[in-house]
Amino acid sequence: MADIKLYGADWCPTTRHAREILEQMGIVYDYINIDHDRRAARWVAEQNEGKEKKPTLDIKGQVLSAPSDSELMEVLEAQGISS
Numbered sequence: 001m002a003d004i005k006l007y008g009a010d011w012c013p014t015t016r017h018a019r020e021i022l023e024q025m026g027i028v029y030d031y032i033n034i035d036h037d038r039r040a041a042r043w044v045a046e047q048n049e050g051k052e053k054k055p056t057l058d059i060k061g062q063v064l065s066a067p068s069d070s071e072l073m074e075v076l077e078a079q080g081i082s083s
Helices: 013-024 039-046 069-078
Strands: 004-008 028-033 056-059 062-066
Touching: 004 013, 004 039, 004 069, 013 069, 062 069
Parallel strands: 004 028
Antiparallel strands: 004 056, 056 062
16 A cells, blocks of 8 residues: 555546646555545545545645645655655
8 A cells, every 4th residue: 555645536637637746756656536435535525624625635644635736745755755
């Protein structure tokens, strides 16, 4: 299992963008499509005051909701995951 879980939806442009960043960096992650996993959708809503913010990432236990590129990069680096 990867240190990163990315919760989102295939149709969501910000989900696709976050996935592209991770893939371009060669970072292994688990993608969970919340449109097909109601348990995951509930978890995302719990992390976001009842809203399904996409993407929501769990990076080694640190949760990011719809992060900017710089926020994502900062957390990856702080967690020792950046390339």
